Amino acid sequence: MRDLRLDQLDSFRQVIALGSFSAAAERLGLSQPAVSLQIRELERRLGTVLIERVGRRAQPTAAGTELLDHAGRIEAAVAAAQEAMARHATGAMGRVRIGTGATACIFLLPPVLRELRQQHPTLEITVSTGNTSDIVKAIEDNQIDIGLVSLPAAGRALDVTPLLEDEFAVIAPPGMELPARLTPEAMARLPVLLFEPGGITRRIADEWFARAGVTLKPVMSLGSVEAIKRLVGAGLGCAILPGMAVYGENDGLVVRALTPRVHRTLGLVLRKDKPLHRGLRETLKALRALGTLG
Template structure:
């Protein structure tokens, strides 16, 4: 279906406002035949009479009056759109949607988002959390602009760039008096384990660490929240293996002892985009901010 021509609507509004084709033509800097053509094409497009003559003046028909009401709203929407686009042209503005895991959301993104908010007040960065598969699907479907996820990640239409490595550590309650001299899978085998829920990319890495030692873990708790895991461990209900970033700051390791693993275990976080994703000013700025996380 052919769309309405905004110029035709504008011309019609001027004809009714000024009461004649000639007056409208003068205001619009058009010829009178051009104004008549706009009105004729608009009426043909709508298959309605929009103008009628009353004596020497013209007025809108009932259909024309209804159209005038809509033209006012159309003009307002167009004006809003132009203002929004002007802000994009003048600087960094718009909305960027990021998907990531809960740990990165809590422990990596806040200072970056705070800096972006301070530097670019018109930039609206929105963050959602979920499992890696769901986040990647949302990027592929363009419901998310980018993702920060644990690698490996795959998708035929995706561009995946490693960003940083994050070591895993073992955490114990601060009240626990004796710890193994080396934190190995064998030394942890008989201790109660509080761990990430099955199916998460982080849990898969932890499972593999034990499997390489020939062990299968039997957790006493499987939780979806890193903060819940730390609370359970601090309460003396077991030990856990978590990304170091989650206990890097003093206030995030309160009530906990942190120990390195033998052999070491780490994960790689990467940035994921659609390969055909246009890199506008706003998205480029967010990507540059995330790149500051790289060592």
């Protein structure tokens, strides 16, 4: 099977598609004896008859029908490989897979991705969202190239670089009466919406209350910052959110700082042994430009 030739498979597919050795030869720019020889050699290599004549038309045998399905997939795989190599040969940027949280995806990445797209039109970028633990696992499994996540993130195979700090804030609907200092004790007396449990954003908020000995039961927990902002705007309560989601994009809501202040650290995560092709280098450069730490 290691001697299986693509030109023989192509001739086989053309004969079946056109129902004729002579028609296949004309399409391929070969002589009919050359096509017949290719099919005989293919049958010899595989040890079975692939084509039979039914009347005047060439049709596949049972083995030929099965090979035809494989040949189609082989042709598609070869075409995909050629396209991928062509991108390298022509200096195209390749593909970069980014993993991040939903908040950073909405409020931090768009201008970075826009600039990358403008400067490098051939760069293919895919973005997936999830919790830090899920993204780190995907990086370790080489399913994602770069993670922009809330720290901490740890792993012996990982390169972790703190990038920026994002201070949490309280948002409230206009007209809602808020205390002068938004301490854990004061917030516990208000209707509060939080992110759903399971992620670092919720854990930071829970730990902020716990350090003050306060147990908060939120009126609602949601997994979407936009949903939380809309519900706050509808008057269902106030919310504690990452600052990047509210400063500058508060939708007319009241924005106040917490006391004591609390923040999360965002960082870049990738494998230490990750080969840095040109597209990946340019993406890392653009993301590092966001940094305010170090």
